[in-house]
Amino acid sequence: MLTSKNNNTINNNEKPALNAIQIRGLHKSYGSIEVLKGIDLNAKKGDIIAIIGGSGSGKSTLLRCINLLETPSAGDVRIGGETIKMKQTSQGPVPADKHQVRRLRASLAMVFQNFNLWQHMSVLENLIAAPTLVHGMPKVAAIDLAKQLLTRVGLSDKQDSYPAFLSGGQQQRVAIARALAVQPDVMLFDEPTSALDPELVGEVLKVIEDLAREGRTMLLVTHEMKFAREVANHVVFLHQGLIEEQGPPEAIFDNPHSERLKQFIRTVQ
Amino acid sequence: MDTVTSLFESLQLLALSPPGWGGNLLRGLLHTLEIAIGGYSLGLAIGLMGACGKLYGGVVVRDCLACYTTMVRAVPELILILLLYYAGTDLINQLMFWMGRDAVDIDGLIAGIFVIGFVQGAYSTEVIRGAIQAIPQGQLEAAKAYGLSFWQSLRKVTLPAMLPYAIPGLANLWLIATKDTALLAVVGFSELTLETRQAAGSTKHYMLFYCAAGVLYLMVTLISNRLISRIENWSRRGFAKEQ
Numbered sequence: 437m438l439t440s441k442n443n444n445t446i447n448n449n450e451k452p453a454l455n456a457i458q459i460r461g462l463h464k465s466y467g468s469i470e471v472l473k474g475i476d477l478n479a480k481k482g483d484i485i486a487i488i489g490g491s492g493s494g495k496s497t498l499l500r501c502i503n504l505l506e507t508p509s510a511g512d513v514r515i516g517g518e519t520i521k522m523k524q525t526s527q528g529p530v531p532a533d534k535h536q537v538r539r540l541r542a543s544l545a546m547v548f549q550n551f552n553l554w555q556h557m558s559v560l561e562n563l564i565a566a567p568t569l570v571h572g573m574p575k576v577a578a579i580d581l582a583k584q585l586l587t588r589v590g591l592s593d594k595q596d597s598y599p600a601f602l603s604g605g606q607q608q609r610v611a612i613a614r615a616l617a618v619q620p621d622v623m624l625f626d627e628p629t630s631a632l633d634p635e636l637v638g639e640v641l642k643v644i645e646d647l648a649r650e651g652r653t654m655l656l657v658t659h660e661m662k663f664a665r666e667v668a669n670h671v672v673f674l675h676q677g678l679i680e681e682q683g684p685p686e687a688i689f690d691n692p693h694s695e696r697l698k699q700f701i702r703t704v705q
Numbered sequence: 706m707d708t709v710t711s712l713f714e715s716l717q718l719l720a721l722s723p724p725g726w727g728g729n730l731l732r733g734l735l736h737t738l739e740i741a742i743g744g745y746s747l748g749l750a751i752g753l754m755g756a757c758g759k760l761y762g763g764v765v766v767r768d769c770l771a772c773y774t775t776m777v778r779a780v781p782e783l784i785l786i787l788l789l790y791y792a793g794t795d796l797i798n799q800l801m802f803w804m805g806r807d808a809v810d811i812d813g814l815i816a817g818i819f820v821i822g823f824v825q826g827a828y829s830t831e832v833i834r835g836a837i838q839a840i841p842q843g844q845l846e847a848a849k850a851y852g853l854s855f856w857q858s859l860r861k862v863t864l865p866a867m868l869p870y871a872i873p874g875l876a877n878l879w880l881i882a883t884k885d886t887a888l889l890a891v892v893g894f895s896e897l898t899l900e901t902r903q904a905a906g907s908t909k910h911y912m913l914f915y916c917a918a919g920v921l922y923l924m925v926t927l928i929s930n931r932l933i934s935r936i937e938n939w940s941r942r943g944f945a946k947e948q
């Protein structure tokens with residue numbers, strides 16, 4: 437523990453925030469069921485990491501442990517070089533410092549499978565909520581930024597609509613704009629196209645692809661293998677709560693080693 | 706011809722100035738509305754805090770609230786009103802005595818608002834708690850994930866998002882509040898029902914006055930319904946229209 441802290445300070449001095457996200461020995465159990473069994477994962481700045489794996493392998497849980505929507509049972513999560521402080525209670529570990537959690541969450545942005553837009557807010561209100569409330573951005577500036585982002589995702593005419601009146605693909609593009617509005621260091625995507633009708637998948641993938649080209653740091657859980665291969669520079673294959681195999685996309689998809697990954701790739705193709 | 710004159714005479718009893726009793730009835734209606742609005746607002750405030758306490762509070766808070774909502778909803782309202790009104794004023798006077806002060810005359814309006822508010826609070830607590838639980842979980846999760854604090858998320862997401870689920874129940878409670886005020890007649894508060902009884906008793910025109918009171922209550926309900934459906938439509942602005 438001590439040595440890792442020391443390393444951290446040294447690293448910080450030399451190359452600040454090179455590691456966007458560092459996960460060490462991450463475990464997560466629900467009751468007696470262990471869902472994550474010790475995950476180590478590094479995301480450097482600018483990395484685009486695709487997380488693939490079968491249903492129930494723990495992909496969502498891994499992503500949700502990073503922004504503490506789930507509390508890890510053991511292990512370290514480090515965001516921008518800063519370890520999330522945990523403390524032990526009778527119910528197991530919980531985050532020790534609420535303010536730290538809020539601050540670190542503010543540097544991340546999540547795009548959910550079911551969009552999770554705030555239904556009582558217009559598209560524009562959805563986009564300015566976090567910037568004004570959490571990041572202290574003046575409302576005028578937030579509206580400006582929101583309009584730019586809506587143009588970017590091709591929805592400039594929808595700013596006053598409510599989410600329920602948009603198609604799934606449009607809602608997800610709004611959700612991506614909402615994520616961009618907080619100018620995040622890292623974007624987390626949890627199966628952003630899985631809830632969409634097939635004909636709407638393309639428009640959302642295209643927006644994500646553009647973001648990838650900009651050199652944003654992204655962790656992307658996806659079932660779109662072709663897409664993962666095209667945009668990711670690193671692919672992680674999760675199986676039953678462990679990283680079974682990882683590497684560059686060509687290695688993972690063209691030359692898989694583990695039997696399970698071979699089988700997984702066969703079933704999705 | 707005879708019936709027409711007698712009908713005309715009885716309608717004169719509803720005139721606004723004496724010897725007509727219309728003014729008294731309207732004054733009673735005003736008091737009724739004052740108590741209903743006051744009690745309902747107090748009930749809403751209690752309900753908001755109660756719901757949050759039940760959902761986010763510690764064990765002690767949750768147990769106390771469970772006690773409160775169960776008891777209030779189990780005991781007939783008339784008994785609660787008598788109990789709270791007499792026991793409440795008694796308690797306050799005892800407290801005054803302890804502190805070496807003189808007994809106070811408790812204002813009927815304040816007492817009425819408190820009593821109705823206390824009863825309404827228990828029902829509102831349950832309505833609002835249910836409504837908060839009906840919010841799709843993902844919206845609260847998104848608020849968390851984007852770093853909103855508990856209070857920001859409550860104010861900006863939880864409360865506005867629960868409204869469409871709460872409004873039908875809360876609207877019901879408002880209509881009940883307007884009618885529960887009639888129970889305060891038993892403790893001598895001169896709201897619409899008591900004024901009506903007095904007018905009817907003095908003139909022996911029972912039918913006329915009770916019908917008039919009925920019409921007034923009906924008007925309150927009709928106007929309320931108009932307002933409620935507006936508020937409901939507004940709260941459902943984010944819901945796609947059903948085909």
Ligand SMILES: Nc1ncnc2c1ncn2[C@@H]1O[C@H](COP(=O)(O)OP(=O)(O)OP(=O)(O)O)[C@@H](O)[C@H]1O
Pocket residue numbers: 466469471489490491492493494495496497498
């Ligand atoms: N809140 C919870 N309580 C209990 N078990 C849970 C909970 N959340 C997830 N699990 C279990 O954890 C396992 C991993 O779930 P997770 O959602 O991370 O899988 P996933 O890889 O995202 O799957 P999918 O591709 O279907 O989304 C599953 O077996 C699931 O049943």
Ligand SMILES: [Mg+2]
Pocket residue numbers: 495496497627
């Ligand atoms: Mg999942």
